[in-house]
Amino acid sequence: MTATPLSSSQGAGRAGDKIFSGAALAAGCLILAVLFGVALFLVVQAIPALTAPAAEIQGGEGFFAYIWPIVIGTLIAAVIALVIATPVAIGVALFISHFAPRGLASGLGYIVDLLAAIPSVVYGAWGAAFLAKEISPAYNWLAENMGWLPIFQGPASATGKTILTAGIVLSVMVLPIITSLSREIFLQTPKLHEEAALALGATRWEMIKMSVLPFARPGIISAVMLGLGRALGETMAVALVLSSGALTASLITSGNQTIAAEIALNFPEASGLKVSTLIAAGLVLFVITLGVNMFARWIITRHKEFSGAN
Amino acid sequence: MSSTLTPVRSKRSALTKGQLPAFAPYVVLALALIVGAAILALVGFNAFGWGIVSAILFAAGLVGWSAVVEGSRKAKDKLATCLVVGSFLIALLPLISVIWTVLVNGVPGLIAPGFLTSSMNGVTGVYDNRAVEDGAPVVGGIYHALLGTIQITLVATVISVPVGLLTAIYLVEYGNDGRLARAITFFVDVMTGIPSIVAGLFAAAFFFAVVGPGTKTGAVAAVALSVLMIPVVVRSSEEMLKIVPNELREAAYALGVRKWRTILKVVIPTAISGIASGVTLAIARVIGETAPILVTAGFATSINNNVFGGWIASLPTFIYTQILNPTSPANPDPSSQRAWGAALVLIILVMVLNLGARLIARIFAPKSGR
Numbered sequence: 001m002t003a004t005p006l007s008s009s010q011g012a013g014r015a016g017d018k019i020f021s022g023a024a025l026a027a028g029c030l031i032l033a034v035l036f037g038v039a040l041f042l043v044v045q046a047i048p049a050l051t052a053p054a055a056e057i058q059g060g061e062g063f064f065a066y067i068w069p070i071v072i073g074t075l076i077a078a079v080i081a082l083v084i085a086t087p088v089a090i091g092v093a094l095f096i097s098h099f100a101p102r103g104l105a106s107g108l109g110y111i112v113d114l115l116a117a118i119p120s121v122v123y124g125a126w127g128a129a130f131l132a133k134e135i136s137p138a139y140n141w142l143a144e145n146m147g148w149l150p151i152f153q154g155p156a157s158a159t160g161k162t163i164l165t166a167g168i169v170l171s172v173m174v175l176p177i178i179t180s181l182s183r184e185i186f187l188q189t190p191k192l193h194e195e196a197a198l199a200l201g202a203t204r205w206e207m208i209k210m211s212v213l214p215f216a217r218p219g220i221i222s223a224v225m226l227g228l229g230r231a232l233g234e235t236m237a238v239a240l241v242l243s244s245g246a247l248t249a250s251l252i253t254s255g256n257q258t259i260a261a262e263i264a265l266n267f268p269e270a271s272g273l274k275v276s277t278l279i280a281a282g283l284v285l286f287v288i289t290l291g292v293n294m295f296a297r298w299i300i301t302r303h304k305e306f307s308g309a310n
Numbered sequence: 311m312s313s314t315l316t317p318v319r320s321k322r323s324a325l326t327k328g329q330l331p332a333f334a335p336y337v338v339l340a341l342a343l344i345v346g347a348a349i350l351a352l353v354g355f356n357a358f359g360w361g362i363v364s365a366i367l368f369a370a371g372l373v374g375w376s377a378v379v380e381g382s383r384k385a386k387d388k389l390a391t392c393l394v395v396g397s398f399l400i401a402l403l404p405l406i407s408v409i410w411t412v413l414v415n416g417v418p419g420l421i422a423p424g425f426l427t428s429s430m431n432g433v434t435g436v437y438d439n440r441a442v443e444d445g446a447p448v449v450g451g452i453y454h455a456l457l458g459t460i461q462i463t464l465v466a467t468v469i470s471v472p473v474g475l476l477t478a479i480y481l482v483e484y485g486n487d488g489r490l491a492r493a494i495t496f497f498v499d500v501m502t503g504i505p506s507i508v509a510g511l512f513a514a515a516f517f518f519a520v521v522g523p524g525t526k527t528g529a530v531a532a533v534a535l536s537v538l539m540i541p542v543v544v545r546s547s548e549e550m551l552k553i554v555p556n557e558l559r560e561a562a563y564a565l566g567v568r569k570w571r572t573i574l575k576v577v578i579p580t581a582i583s584g585i586a587s588g589v590t591l592a593i594a595r596v597i598g599e600t601a602p603i604l605v606t607a608g609f610a611t612s613i614n615n616n617v618f619g620g621w622i623a624s625l626p627t628f629i630y631t632q633i634l635n636p637t638s639p640a641n642p643d644p645s646s647q648r649a650w651g652a653a654l655v656l657i658i659l660v661m662v663l664n665l666g667a668r669l670i671a672r673i674f675a676p677k678s679g680r
Contacts, residue, residue: 282507
């Protein structure tokens with residue numbers, strides 16, 4: 001580009017190359033270091049809580065007695081979210097990939113993505129101010145008519161601020177994640193499989209059942225797992241919506257708590273051993289979500305190797 | 311109904327025999343709406359219930375009619391179509407409801423005088439009680455929170471963009487799909503799944519260990535947000551760098567240009583629109599994060615221009631504290647008005663960033679060859 005002599009440009013160029021590739025490598029390694037650091041610093045700060053005498057931990061019965069109910073609460077909320085979100089998300093993804101008119105499809109996909117753009121604190125505020133109020137009559141009905149089921153045992157919460165409401169809000173938040181990933185997978189279905197099914201006289205639904213869904217099954221599973229990871233770690237929806245308490249089987253009374261919400265509600269005012277306890281709780285959450293996410297990613301990578309057929 | 315159908319049937323060829331007429335869905339929809347309204351009139355009318363009942367009636371009617379005329383396979387197809395379209399409509403409900411709720415509750419807060427230009431410094435429960443009891447205007451605003459959000463997000467962007475972009479360059483240009491590159495890709499994907507509160511705890515734990523216990527500043531929050539932002543930047547930049555045609559790189563090499571100059575002068579300028587839109591989307595993602603800021607920056611009610619010292623406010627934590635701990639516990643209404651106003655501002659910010667990203671990508675997009 002410039003008319004400098006070859007030898008001098010080579011020297012500068014080589015140094016530039018080294019510096020640049022070194023910087024790129026360093027940035028890549030920094031990311032690995034950060035992830036390692038997340039684990040390391042959480043462990044270091046959590047050790048006091050794990051080694052402290054049982055009586056000094058909140059509740060007075062040791063760390064595991066403290067963490068156990070909120071782990072279960074976290075799982076309950078996440079499972080509710082997935083049970084609601086998964087069928088709807090798959091339906092929406094199918095609608096965008098195979099049912100909607102071509103011209104509309106990307107616009108409709110964008111509308112669903114807007115759901116992901118709304119900040120979690122706004123969902124929390126919406127859940128607390130609108131959804132909880134609107135849904136509490138339904139809880140009364142459930143308590144009266146389905147009360148024989150342990151999960152719908154009355155008396156229903158008068159405010160509607162229950163783990164079920166939190167789960168519904170969570171389901172709205174994980175819906176766009178599951179939708180966008182499943183949509184990608186559905187669009188990757190080999191066109192020849194689809195056309196072969198249609199040419200044999202299959203209706204659209206039979207074509208989807210025969211060619212799209214079997215092809216997409218691993219993708220759907222990993223999308224659901226990623227949604228699970230998000231639902232487990234989501235904080236604000238639960239912190240604002242749920243009026244927390246001890247672990248209870250009933251989903252329509254106030255009670256239960258999740259790890260993330262427990263941290264958010266208590267960390268700002270915490271000090272000393274309490275900080276350490278909450279960081280240890282965060283470590284537990286980190287390990288759970290890391291496991292779920294790694295499993296999901298592993299399914300995706302394994303699937304990638306086998307989907308070379310198209 | 312049969313009287314209206316007879317003339318249509320007679321006109322049909324053998325090919326279209328045994329199919330529902332093209333207007334069938336509209337007829338069923340009209341009937342479903344009428345019957346739905348009638349049923350709802352008996353139990354007390356509301357628009358939401360009317361929609362649900364009509365949708366169920368529509369699906370049942372169409373599938374039933376199809377089963378009689380077309381047979382069970384076509385009926386199943388109709389049922390699947392109804393369910394798929396229905397699930398899309400269900401997914402729209404919360405979106406519409408959230409936006410409507412925020413608009414209705416947020417506009418009064420937003421148009422209150424001084425909402426965007428004053429902080430909460432000195433605003434106590436006394437003012438809120440007076441606002442409710444004597445009808446005085448609601449004072450206090452989000453200026454400090456808006457400023458804090460911009461500061462924290464800016465610092466997070468300054469940290470994340472170089473790291474994320476360089477990592478993407480490493481993966482695409484230098485990694486050669488080796489073991490390290492694959493490990494980075496895998497862990498970047500895993501990082502996308504880190505719960506935001508854990509990212510906040512990490513930053514807090516890091517600064518507690520390095521600087522001293524109880525360190526809560528804007529910079530800590532920015533580090534927490536970077537942990538969330540870096541993987542998003544890496545993923546989007548990587549995709550964009552990958553679609554830069556190899557011919558461009560080879561042409562540059564053939565002219566004797568060094569690799570680093572090729573990347574800086576050829577590859578990045580070609581991909582810059584996509585990278586810019588990816589960064590904008592990443593900002594939009596972290597600007598609404600509440601939990602990490604909550605555990606790293608504390609709550610402030612006054613303006614703090616120093617990211618490296620003292621507690622700092624942000625829009626999401628402002629919303630959170632105004633809802634959970636109203637300024638005047640006796641009269642939470644002014645607080646909730648401010649919270650919804652702030653929520654509206656936050657949503658507008660996020661939407662503008664999202665639309666901006668789409669616009670950048672669309673206007674400057676390189677031809678992808680499809």
